[in-house]
Amino acid sequence: MMVGWWQRSVRTGRIFVCSALLASCAQIHNDPINQPLALATPSAAQFDRDVETDYDDTVVSLSFSGGGTRAAAFSFGVLTALDEFRVPNKSTTLLDRVDFITGVSGGSVLAAYYGLKKRKALADFKQRFLLRNAEENLQTDLNLFSVAKGLQGGVNDPTAFPKWLDDNLFDHATFKSLLRQRRPYIWINASDIYDRTPFVFGRVIFSALCSDLSSYPISLAVAASAAVPVVFAPVVIEGFPGRCTQPLPDWVQRVRTNPESPPLLKLFANAMDRYHSGEVRYVKLLDGGIVDNYGLAGFTIARLASSTPYGPLEPEEAVKLQRMLFLVADAGRAPSGTWSQTVKGPSGVNLITAASDTATESGAVGSYSAFQDTMSDWQDSLIAWRCKLSAAERRRYGAPSGWNCRDVKIFVGRVAFDQLGPQRAAALNQVATAFKLPADQVNMVIASGRDALRASQTFRSFYESLGRAPPRRTPTAGPIETPAAAKEAAAQ
Numbered sequence: 001m002m003v004g005w006w007q008r009s010v011r012t013g014r015i016f017v018c019s020a021l022l023a024s025c026a027q028i029h030n031d032p033i034n035q036p037l038a039l040a041t042p043s044a045a046q047f048d049r050d051v052e053t054d055y056d057d058t059v060v061s062l063s064f065s066g067g068g069t070r071a072a073a074f075s076f077g078v079l080t081a082l083d084e085f086r087v088p089n090k091s092t093t094l095l096d097r098v099d100f101i102t103g104v105s106g107g108s109v110l111a112a113y114y115g116l117k118k119r120k121a122l123a124d125f126k127q128r129f130l131l132r133n134a135e136e137n138l139q140t141d142l143n144l145f146s147v148a149k150g151l152q153g154g155v156n157d158p159t160a161f162p163k164w165l166d167d168n169l170f171d172h173a174t175f176k177s178l179l180r181q182r183r184p185y186i187w188i189n190a191s192d193i194y195d196r197t198p199f200v201f202g203r204v205i206f207s208a209l210c211s212d213l214s215s216y217p218i219s220l221a222v223a224a225s226a227a228v229p230v231v232f233a234p235v236v237i238e239g240f241p242g243r244c245t246q247p248l249p250d251w252v253q254r255v256r257t258n259p260e261s262p263p264l265l266k267l268f269a270n271a272m273d274r275y276h277s278g279e280v281r282y283v284k285l286l287d288g289g290i291v292d293n294y295g296l297a298g299f300t301i302a303r304l305a306s307s308t309p310y311g312p313l314e315p316e317e318a319v320k321l322q323r324m325l326f327l328v329a330d331a332g333r334a335p336s337g338t339w340s341q342t343v344k345g346p347s348g349v350n351l352i353t354a355a356s357d358t359a360t361e362s363g364a365v366g367s368y369s370a371f372q373d374t375m376s377d378w379q380d381s382l383i384a385w386r387c388k389l390s391a392a393e394r395r396r397y398g399a400p401s402g403w404n405c406r407d408v409k410i411f412v413g414r415v416a417f418d419q420l421g422p423q424r425a426a427a428l429n430q431v432a433t434a435f436k437l438p439a440d441q442v443n444m445v446i447a448s449g450r451d452a453l454r455a456s457q458t459f460r461s462f463y464e465s466l467g468r469a470p471p472r473r474t475p476t477a478g479p480i481e482t483p484a485a486a487k488e489a490a491a492q
Contacts, residue, residue, distance in 0.1 A: 029157045032238035032282065033220070035212045057322040058087060058466065061100040063296055064107025064329050065364070066226070066289035068433040071106035071331035073130050073442050077449020078329045078415060079114065080122055088467040095119060102187040102200075102295035104288035106435070107329070108225040112218050113169060115178050115186035128169055130442045134435035137164050158227065158235045162219035175201065175221070176214040189288035189295040190224040193234065194280060195271035197264075198291050199224075200298040208275040209237065209283070210244035224285040226435075234284040241278030248276050251305040264297060264370065265304045293364040294328050296371040303374050309385035318382055319389075319397040322407055325462045326375065329449065330416040331433075332364060372412050379410045409465060413458025420448055420455070 060082065064075035083095040096119075103111025109129060114121045137160040166172045178186050188201040199205060201221040206213035224235035255261045255269040274280040288295060302312040310318035386405040394403065417425040428448055431441050453459055 029159055030233045030236050032236040033217075034206075034209075034237050035215050036240040036243045037207065037210045037212050056097060056099070057320050058097050059099045059321060059324045060094055060097045061299075061324065061326045062098060062102070062329065063294050063327070064101065064103040064111050065295070065331050066105030066107055066287065066293045066433075067331040068106040068226075068435050069130060069134070069437045069442070070431045070433050070445055071329075072110045073437070073445035074331040074417075074449040074452075075103075075107050075110050075329040076125060076130065077446040077451075078327070078453045079110070079449075080446070081450040081453040083119070083122065085463060094463075098184045100185045100187075100299075102189060102298060103225065104189045104293055104295040105226040106331075106433070107295070108188045108222045108288070109165070109169070111186055112178075112188060112222050115181075115184060116170065116173055116218070126442070126446070130437075130446075131439055132168060134161070134164055134168075136436075137161070138435075156231060157233045158220065158223050161226070161232070162217060162223045165219040165222060166217070170217075170219050170222075173218050174214060175216050175218060178218070179203070179214055187295065187298055188218075188221040188225050189292065189298060190221070190227070190235070190285040191288055191290040191292075192271060193284050193286050193290065195267065195274065195283075196291065197267045197271045198288065198295075198297040198301070199237075199283065199285055202298075204249070205272070205275070207244065207246070208248060208272045210240040210242070210276070211237070225288045227286045229286050229290070232286070234286050237283040237285065239275050239278060239281050239283065241276065241281075248272060249305075251307060254307075255305065262304055265301055268301050269305075289364070292367045293332060294330065294367055294371075296328070296367045300367070300371050300374050303378055309381040315397050319386065319394070319399050319403075321382070322409070323462065323465055324408075324410045325459070326371075326410065326412045327453075327456070327459065328368065328414040329452075330364075330414050331445070332416070368414065375410050375412050379408065382408050411458050411462040411465075413456055413462075415449070415452035415456050415459070417448065417452075419452055424448070 062075075062078070065071050067074075079095065079098075082098065083093045085094045086092070087094060087097060101111045101114060103109070110121075110125065113125055113129070117125075138156050190199045190201070191197075192199045201213070201216070201224075203213055206216070220235060223232070227233070227235055252269045252272050255265050256273060261269070271280070275283065291297065299312075306312055308315075313321070383406050386408065389397070389399075389405070417428040419425075420428070428445060431437065431445060437445075
């Protein structure tokens with residue numbers, strides 16, 4: 001018995017020594033490629049909002065969670081289902097009212113692609129991404145060399161995945177394609193693992209870094225959002241302190257010096273200050289799900305950082321707004337494995353997976369709860385502000401005739417596997433959170449996204465508030481036969 005233990009120890013030691021030696025030779029290529037901000041370019045004080053005049057009274061905002069191709073397929077189902085519901089008394093659908101999308105990891109792939117292609121993305125995203133093997137250029141085998149690279153910082157460096165995304169999906173687009181558009185605003189979320197805070201690829205953070213967002217590749221931002229620790233090396237963003245003339249937004253100092261500031265907001269403000277001062281010269285980014293798998297923290301921060309009762313909206317938007325739906329498409333993982341039935345375990349890979357899933361899920365639940373509270377308070381603030389406007393202010397902000405200052409409601413909801421019944425949820429949770437899935441699983445998850453939206457009580461309440469009730473259905477039944485669904489089924 002002692003001999004067996006000794007042999008195993010020697011063998012383990014040899015593997016570790018060999019891996020360590022290989023690690024000393026393994027090279028991780030994750031040099032930053034972001035460019036400094038031109039001195040003449042102004043910094044952004046707000047969160048990617050441009051003043052426009054064509055505001056809608058009905059706004060849909062979406063959050064696409066992390067979870068590889070599984071998450072992208074589920075969110076795709078939700079997105080396509082929105083196109084089946086018409087806005088009452090309008091020739092448009094709810095898809096045309098999508099104003100904002102935030103994405104994490106697998107969800108960020110769809111968020112970015114829809115931002116680039118708009119509704120055209122519905123026609124080819126399935127073929128260009130969901131049915132493809134996005135792992136074909138990645139190292140996925142466990143061997144001495146991959147272990148060595150993992151010890152060095154990551155089995156895969158941030159080059160292969162962005163290249164695949166550019167060659168097959170994004171066509172080398174940069175954020176310049178997204179920055180000036182009215183609808184939808186797109187946020188890609190990663191995690192700053194030093195400052196332990198969300199990193200939203202937007203002008204606010206890049207301005208603090210004195211860096212140019214417009215020239216940054218969308219593919220690399222998505223890769224950062226999906227960079228699972230150890231599997232991927234961090235994506236690195238360089239700061240250029242002193243290369244821009246504009247100071248940080250006023251709210252950063254206000255938050256940092258206020259002892260009563262919410263912890264989430266203070267963490268973010270402290271990170272912004274360290275970026276701008278050069279205390280953090282190189283920002284190391286990994287999977288956005290580490291700190292917020294729903295990608296909601298950025299919007300929560302934007303609202304908390306605002307010094308107005310209507311921010312981050314413009315006053316013209318806040319006056320015209322009547323209904324807002326903020327829906328989270330959650331394809332997160334359920335508990336897995338059989339080790340909960342034994343005294344021993346988890347161990348090895350199961351231990352790493354369990355710890356990662358615990359951190360991801362607890363962070364997502366916390367961010368969702370904080371977001372719900374923030375949106376509830378925001379609705380109250382909007383009503384109070386609107387009802388105090390003078391007649392001159394109402395005219396200036398475009399309030400229509402017969403305007404009701406109290407007629408504004410924000411709906412916050414979550415659609416997920418667990419809302420489709422236990423049997424169907426169990427089957428869906430067996431689908432891997434990888435970037436390669438069989439076609440039958442892709443179709444199954446897309447259908448679940450469509451059904452989850454239709455079955456959502458939050459969505460039903462929102463749609464009914466517009467003056468029309470969606471068709472009723474049983475969550476565990478098959479998808480409703482709509483013309484769009486029938487057409488796709490016939491094509492498969």
